[in-house]
Amino acid sequence: MSSKVAKDLSVGEMAARAGVPVSTLHYYEAEGLIRSWRTNANHRRYDRRELRRVAIIRTAQAVGVPLSEIRALFDNLPGGRIKAEDWARAATLWADRLDDQIETLLRLRDQMGSCIGCGCLSMDHCPLYNPDDRMGAHGAGPRRWVGDTAEVAEMDASGEAADV
Amino acid sequence: MSSKVAKDLSVGEMAARAGVPVSTLHYYEAEGLIRSWRTNANHRRYDRRELRRVAIIRTAQAVGVPLSEIRALFDNLPGGRIKAEDWARAATLWADRLDDQIETLLRLRDQMGSCIGCGCLSMDHCPLYNPDDRMGAHGAGPRRWVGDTAEVAEMDASGEAADV
DNA sequence: CCTTTACCTCAAGTGAACTTGAGGTCGTAG
DNA sequence: CTACGACCTCAAGTTCACTTGAGGTAAAGG
Numbered sequence: 001m002s003s004k005v006a007k008d009l010s011v012g013e014m015a016a017r018a019g020v021p022v023s024t025l026h027y028y029e030a031e032g033l034i035r036s037w038r039t040n041a042n043h044r045r046y047d048r049r050e051l052r053r054v055a056i057i058r059t060a061q062a063v064g065v066p067l068s069e070i071r072a073l074f075d076n077l078p079g080g081r082i083k084a085e086d087w088a089r090a091a092t093l094w095a096d097r098l099d100d101q102i103e104t105l106l107r108l109r110d111q112m113g114s115c116i117g118c119g120c121l122s123m124d125h126c127p128l129y130n131p132d133d134r135m136g137a138h139g140a141g142p143r144r145w146v147g148d149t150a151e152v153a154e155m156d157a158s159g160e161a162a163d164v
Numbered sequence: 165m166s167s168k169v170a171k172d173l174s175v176g177e178m179a180a181r182a183g184v185p186v187s188t189l190h191y192y193e194a195e196g197l198i199r200s201w202r203t204n205a206n207h208r209r210y211d212r213r214e215l216r217r218v219a220i221i222r223t224a225q226a227v228g229v230p231l232s233e234i235r236a237l238f239d240n241l242p243g244g245r246i247k248a249e250d251w252a253r254a255a256t257l258w259a260d261r262l263d264d265q266i267e268t269l270l271r272l273r274d275q276m277g278s279c280i281g282c283g284c285l286s287m288d289h290c291p292l293y294n295p296d297d298r299m300g301a302h303g304a305g306p307r308r309w310v311g312d313t314a315e316v317a318e319m320d321a322s323g324e325a326a327d328v
Numbered sequence: 329c330c331t332t333t334a335c336c337t338c339a340a341g342t343g344a345a346c347t348t349g350a351g352g353t354c355g356t357a358g
Numbered sequence: 359c360t361a362c363g364a365c366c367t368c369a370a371g372t373t374c375a376c377t378t379g380a381g382g383t384a385a386a387g388g
Contacts (some may be wrong), residue, residue: 206366
């Protein structure tokens with residue numbers, strides 16, 4: 001019925017379509033992230049759905065998901081495909097991460113905004129400025145920064161060393 | 165009037181307070197991102213405001229600003245300090261970047277949301293599924309992915325290879 | 329037949345941001 | 359006096375995600 005065969009793609013075509021260099025596709029394949037079959041001439045051929053995989057890879061990367069984690073998802077595919085269920089689970093997980101990231105960034109933006117607004121980076125003018133070492137009070141201990149700006153907020157609030 | 169001298173910090177204290185390993189502070193200093201003076205014993209001492217610098221570094225990193233760019237800002241400091249004006253400029257710049265990132269992530273989240281909702285990752289069920297190669301129509305050319313999900317969106321819209 | 333083009337493999341190199349390790353110096357506590 | 363912890367330097371190693379390069383094949387066009 002359908003004369004459109006939607007044939008498989010060469011590595012060059014994939015690269016063009018997916019917007020990544022050929023070398024990257026080689027790399028992804030070596031890392032087990034995408035698959036191909038070979039022609040007589042030993043050239044790679046990609047099922048069109050591999051394009052979708054590349055899209056997922058790049059998308060996930062944009063959210064900060066490392067390749068190892070993406071592979072973990074892909075490795076869950078019994079038949080080499082992601083079942084809707086698996087996808088939903090991963091998507092939910094990544095969406096959560098997304099939410100976290102968005103929240104972090106929004107907090108950061110707010111902080112920057114108020115910093116700009118109040119000129120608080122200038123020791124001379126910031127109403128929050130306070131020469132005492134308030135944070136010293138709560139001692140040492142494990143710290144976290146990236147993905148958790150709580151302490152930044154605290155410093156901003158205490159106004160410690162408000163100048164740079 | 166103030167008996168609290170708020171004395172300078174050793175590298176260990178800085179590390180504890182800033183939540184980064186000592187080696188990282190060494191590294192930042194080697195990279196010209198922070199400064200210290202030395203005691204007789206050749207030990208580093210940090211002015212408290214260096215703590216603020218570290219906070220800025222980590223914050224900026226969370227937004228994806230590379231160290232080189234942070235240094236570029238810091239290098240703008242004639243007196244070794246950031247003037248409110250310079251800070252405002254950088255903060256505005258980084259805030260723009262933040263906005264971009266937030267927008268990208270929000271877009272991603274929406275896409276993931278609708279994917280989950282419609283089960284579109286399943287070739288069999290997605291209402292968007294379309295076996296034709298719609299995207300093939302617009303040929304090769306430069307591509308971009310990270311920080312620009314336009315093409316992902318397009319693929320999602322066309323539903324190409326909607327299964328994985 | 330010859331050349332070009334697109335592909336192949338495998339090893340090594342890249343850059344960012346750190347970390348690890350070896351070997352050495354202070355200054356205080358016991 | 360000696361041990362200890364905190365600090366020092368400098369070189370080299372690590373991880374991630376690729377990229378580059380050398381050397382080779384296969385099919386199509388002139």
